[in-house]
Amino acid sequence: MDFLVGAEDDDGRSRRRSRASSGRGGKRGRRRKRRRNKGGFLAPMLAVLILVGGIGAGGYYGYTWLSDVMTPDDYTGQGTGEVTVEIEAGQTAGDVAQTLVEQDVVKSAKAFTNAIAAAGKSSSLQPGVYLLRKQMSAAAAVELLDPGKQLLDRVTLKEGLRLSDTLTTLAKATGKPLKEFQQAARNARALGLPSYARSRLEGYAFPATYDITPNMSAADILTAMVDRFNETAEKEKLVAGAKELGRTPHEIITIASIVQAESGKADDMGKIARVIYNRLEEGRKLEMDSTVFYGLNKYGIAATNADLESTSPYNTYRRTGLPPGPIGNPGDHAIQAALNPPEGDWRWFVATDPERGITEFASTEAEFFRLKAKFEKSRTGG
Incomplete structure (x- = not known):
């Protein structure tokens, strides 16, 4: 061992x-x-x-440095002055942030994108014009970019309003000179009018409610109205419908404008359109007071004998066929009526009670005279 x-x-x-x-x-x-x-x-x-002690000291200063780097520059408070900022369609929160930095609304794009993300509003930015302030905190800027705080003028244009009255209404609502609208209305090509409009805006400035921002020019506003007409024309198949009726689109809009001017309510529009077509087909004069008043630049319910002597091309008591063009801007119901008139043999109609919007129709001359007497009686209070 x-x-x-x-x-x-x-x-x-x-x-x-x-x-x-x-x-x-x-x-x-x-x-x-x-x-x-x-x-x-x-x-x-x-x-x-x-x-470890060295790391601790370095860690403290490192944390302070990282904190400064990670926290984006931001102004404090509500800012001063006024800045108009426009958000365009299709812009992202990042795009808007850059615009705000360029206009010295917020101090950094990162501060804004952080603030809007924290508020849960990154996807709620809406195109429009907003009033903000210089050098405000990103959070305060987010609050002022609420869609409900847009700067705009909301203008409602009634069906049947003549172009001259439409332009006056727009000038008053926006504070822009009437001359700007009148000049813009004459530049048909710039407004995007369809070729069948014959370079005239009357009848094609679609009546509706429009939101108008301060940055919109008179031409921009009228273009928006023409765009709305073009959308309606496409939806209603105006071109194809006119062809089926043996009419041009311009003639349909002219008929629709007369229907709009003569009707007391939408339910009567189809019958009034049928009266117009029946008289045209039989070669009768239309004898519409609304066209006479338009040619005279007047307003009224019943034309006087003196009015009927007018030599205006819009005097349908003296001239056969349709007038040269629309006498106002018809709405979609009137356009639909002109494209789809009901069957019937009516050749006359009378607003027997204009205040209540009551219109009655006649197929014979005798019936027409009876309705006319009824109208005269209501006018005199008999």
Whole structure:
């Protein structure tokens, strides 16, 4: 078994010799070894503590630096002065942020995009014109970009309104000079009028409610009205419908404008359109007071004998056929009536009670005279 007991360790010393070591020398050796081990542990620990302390100090300053980097520049408060900002269709929150930075409304694009995301309004931005302030906080800017706070003029234009009255209404509503609208109305090509309009806006400035922003010019506003007409014409299949009736689209709009002017309510429009078609087909004069008044630039219910002497091309008591063009701007109901008149043999109609919008129809001349007498009686209060 000596070969086991006497086997050498890696360092060349025999196990027997190390076991035989005794006395003070052996104990001192062990004591020294412990001291060396203790010192070997403290030195790395001290280094670790110094390192951690260094990281802690650096971490604090690093955190401060990162915080400054991660927090975007932003103004504080509600800002000063006034700035008009327009959001265009299709713009993203990032696009709007850049516009706000360029106009010095917010200090940084990131501050705005963060604020609008925090408010949950990133997808609620609406095209329009808004009133903001210079150097305001991003959060305050987000609040003022609410769709309900848009700067606009809401204008409602009634069906049948003449172009001259339409332009006057628009000028008053927007504060723009009437001359600007009159000049814009003469530039048919710029407004996008259909070719069959014969370069005249009358009849094609579609009556509706329009939201008008301060940045819109007179031409922009009228173009929007023509665009609305074109949409309606397409929806109602105006061109195809006119062809089926043996008429041009311009003639249909002219008929629709007379229907609009003569009717007291939408339910009567189809019958009035049928009266017009029946008289045209028989070669009768239309004898419409509304066309006479338009030619005279007057308003009224019943034309006088003096009015009927007018030489205007719109005097349908003296001239056969349709007048040269529309006498107002018809709405969609009137256009529908002109395209789809009901069957019937009516050749006359009389507004027997204009105040209540009551119109009665006649197929014979005798019936017409009876209705006319009824109208005269209501006018005199008899």
